[in-house]
Amino acid sequence: MVNVLPFMGYHGSAGREGMSEMGLGMAIAASMVVMTMFQEFLLKHLQGYLQRLFRKLFKTLDPNVQIRFTDDDSGGPKNYEAYTVVETYLSVKCSDQAPRLKANAVRDVKNPVLCIDVGEGVADEFKGVTVKWQLGEDKEQSEMFRGSRKNRYYTLTFPKRNREIVVGEYLRHVMEEGKALIARNRQLKLYSNSSSEHGASWRYIMDFDHPAKFDTLAMEKEKKEEIIDDLFRFSTSREYYRKIGKPWKRGYLLYGPPGTGKSTMIAAMANLLSYDVYDLELSAVLSNANLKRLINKIPCNSILVIEDIDCSSKITKQREKNNQGETEKIIETVTLSGLLNCIDGLFSANDGGRLMVFTTNHVELLDSALLRRGRMDKHIEMPHCGFEAFKILAKNYLGIEDHELFAKIEGLLKESFITPADVAENLIARGNGEDSGEECLKKLIQVLEKKEEEEMGDVISD
Ligand SMILES: Nc1ncnc2c1ncn2[C@@H]1O[C@H](COP(=O)(O)OP(=O)(O)OP(=O)(O)O)[C@@H](O)[C@H]1O
Numbered sequence: 408m409v410n411v412l413p414f415m416g417y418h419g420s421a422g423r424e425g426m427s428e429m430g431l432g433m434a435i436a437a438s439m440v441v442m443t444m445f446q447e448f449l450l451k452h453l454q455g456y457l458q459r460l461f462r463k464l465f466k467t468l469d470p471n472v473q474i475r476f477t478d479d480d481s482g483g484p485k486n487y488e489a490y491t492v493v494e495t496y497l498s499v500k501c502s503d504q505a506p507r508l509k510a511n512a513v514r515d516v517k518n519p520v521l522c523i524d525v526g527e528g529v530a531d532e533f534k535g536v537t538v539k540w541q542l543g544e545d546k547e548q549s550e551m552f553r554g555s556r557k558n559r560y561y562t563l564t565f566p567k568r569n570r571e572i573v574v575g576e577y578l579r580h581v582m583e584e585g586k587a588l589i590a591r592n593r594q595l596k597l598y599s600n601s602s603s604e605h606g607a608s609w610r611y612i613m614d615f616d617h618p619a620k621f622d623t624l625a626m627e628k629e630k631k632e633e634i635i636d637d638l639f640r641f642s643t644s645r646e647y648y649r650k651i652g653k654p655w656k657r658g659y660l661l662y663g664p665p666g667t668g669k670s671t672m673i674a675a676m677a678n679l680l681s682y683d684v685y686d687l688e689l690s691a692v693l694s695n696a697n698l699k700r701l702i703n704k705i706p707c708n709s710i711l712v713i714e715d716i717d718c719s720s721k722i723t724k725q726r727e728k729n730n731q732g733e734t735e736k737i738i739e740t741v742t743l744s745g746l747l748n749c750i751d752g753l754f755s756a757n758d759g760g761r762l763m764v765f766t767t768n769h770v771e772l773l774d775s776a777l778l779r780r781g782r783m784d785k786h787i788e789m790p791h792c793g794f795e796a797f798k799i800l801a802k803n804y805l806g807i808e809d810h811e812l813f814a815k816i817e818g819l820l821k822e823s824f825i826t827p828a829d830v831a832e833n834l835i836a837r838g839n840g841e842d843s844g845e846e847c848l849k850k851l852i853q854v855l856e857k858k859e860e861e862e863m864g865d866v867i868s869d
């Protein structure tokens with residue numbers, strides 16, 4: 408204490424002054440910090456406020472509206488779906504506009520879809536309104552996804568005054584066109600129940616790449632056009648079926664001798680409509696319950712195929728036997744009534760069409776209940792090869808559209824029965840470079856003459 412006081416006394420007045428200076432300094436420093444903080448706070452908030460104000464102002468002044476379609480599926484699969492549909496729709500528009508194009512693979516679509524590059528745009532016109540699409544990419548990406556592809560989005564820009572038509576009609580048009588393009592370009596698939604346990608479920612068999620087309624199908628032109636028309640009308644009749652309150656389905660019966668093109672026609676139908684094929688092996692199905700389950704599992708935009716229905720004795724005429732008083736055998740098997748009931752109560756969802764195609768070599772053996780309209784809307788006879796059908800085959804296989812031997816072949820085809828398969832077989836075996844087209848035709852004439860003789864012989868011996 409003794410030492411301390413003089414020390415304090417010695418520094419007494421100067422210390423007080425120093426302290427007040429220090430206090431002042433501290434106060435100034437503190438107020439400066441507060442001021443800076445306040446400034447920063449003010450600036451930040453003012454800046455934010457001003458930004459918002461400007462954005463608002465700009466928005467009201469901006470004559471355009473923008474809509475964004477992003478491929479970020481974290482917002483749900485629908486987002487991604489809409490993005491894909493837009494991309495597919497734009498692929499047609501951009502192919503002749505954009506300087507740089509990229510090919511994108513889209514799930515379940517056979518060919519890659521062309522699209523513009525990031526930062527580029529493409530214009531579109533609809534009912535006099537011009538809109539602009541631009542492909543953008545997110546700048547930032549979360550840590551978790553760093554390294555992976557950044558999210559992309561298409562921005563649609565259009566004048567505010569056209570809001571109603573663009574948001575309504577135009578976007579509906581984009582979605583419909585894009586979906587139709589995806590459907591047309593789909594990789595078709597073939598399913599069957601034959602390899603599943605008790606034939607009770609559908610199994611993917613393979614991608615359906617059958618080359619058959621209506622163009623190359625040998626049959627009369629008028630008949631072919633009628634079928635194509637019918638199929639197109641059916642596949643675009645969503646509203647009609649909705650209006651009449653009926654399931655969107657149509658049944659075809661193809662009948663004719665083996666080798667007349669029934670299976671080929673089914674493949675041509677699938678390719679025309681871009682429908683998947685569900686090949687039902689009836690003999691593998693062990694119960695009506697299983698049959699019902701199978702039929703109810705067939706998705707929209709598919710063809711249910713039941714080939715050779717006459718070969719299943721369970722189906723043929725069974726109902727007629729019952730009507731005549733015979734008791735139906737309770738066996739674990741599929742009955743005709745089971746099949747008919749299934750088909751009648753079938754396919755409640757109407758978001759796509761379902762075609763059913765039955766084939767038979769013996770239409771005369773089929774129960775009339777199965778044949779009646781509504782169950783089989785269209786009966787198509789696949790006949791022996793006529794002259795018109797032959798001309799299509801000659802063009803397909805030999806590249807010959809007219810020839811002096813055609814007249815002779817026309818006469819012979821009237822006299823003898825030969826299937827398109829047999830004609831094709833004769834043309835393909837020799838049309839592969841070994842023989843000239845004319846030689847092929849001559850050999851076909853020989854085959855036809857031989858057939859004619861045989862058929863004459865059969866008639867005489869009968
Ligand atoms: N109308 C046709 N047009 C073009 N090619 C045909 C036609 N008919 C038959 N063919 C040819 O013959 C082959 C056999 O035809 P397809 O299998 O379609 O006959 P099918 O009527 O289904 O016979 P099956 O009754 O035996 O099942 C086909 O691969 C095809 O090359």
Ligand SMILES: [Mg+2]
Pocket residue numbers: 669670671714766
């Ligand atoms: Mg067949």
